Amino acid sequence: MGRRKVEIKRIQDKNSRQVAFCKRRKGLLKKAKALSILCDVDVAAVIFSNSGRLHEFSNANSVTGILQRYKSHVEAEKEISAEIQVAEHSKYSRFMTVGELLQRTERQLEETNADGLTVTDLIHLENELQTAIIQIRSRKEKQLLEENKFLEDNIARIKKNRKKMATDFTDLPPPHIICGQQRVTLNFF
Known part of the structure; x- marks a missing residue:
């Protein structure tokens, strides 16, 4: 006779x-302790029972x-992601998209009556468009x-911050377990 799989639902x-x-609380705390010892990591587990008792x-x-x-x-993560978003927005806002460039060129062609343009004029417009595309590519490369x-x-x-955090906690006294029977008040930020 072996173990049977327990269906995960509320026990009535x-x-x-x-x-x-x-x-399960004892098992969870045992696993947390094993994880901290085997992998040399900092672990914290906080459990509140239905009656409001704190186990940690x-x-x-x-x-x-x-x-x-x-x-x-x-x-720190929020600050870095905010900096990245601000930097990306300011960098991309000053460049003209290819679509905008094509629309601008199309408007110029419509304004100047393209039917009346000579081959030289069309070649000149094509060269301007190629020059603009090259400039955009070089700007984008620089931006990247x-x-x-x-x-x-x-x-x-x-x-650097992670290494600093790791060295900040190397001089702490040895780890200990806080009894589940004692009531402790935590201030969450």
Whole structure:
């Protein structure tokens, strides 16, 4: 007789639900501890029961410390993505699209009565169009190079921040488990 697969749905019987909660909570905290030890990572688990009881685990100094690291990481990511969006918008807004260039050329042809143009005039317009396309391509290449440099700088800054965060927590005391029976109040940001 082996284990049977448990259907994941709410357990209706209150006592069975409480027993399952206790067993699965212990299992989850055990897995969190194993993950932190085996992979040498910082782990925090926060669980609130139906009765409002707090159960937590942290292999670092405190759950609050890990939450602060999380908050600073999220803020840094938001700041970088905002910078990228602003930079992309300002770079693309000053260039004329190919469609706009074609419309402009078409308007010029309509205004000048293309039927009355000589072959030399048409060749001259074609050369102007080719020159404009070459200029747009060179601008876009320059823009892509600038954008790549900007992204490389951001990646380097993120890596530097991650290394700094990792070194900030190397001098902490050894990890510990906070008892599930004790009531602790957390201030979330």
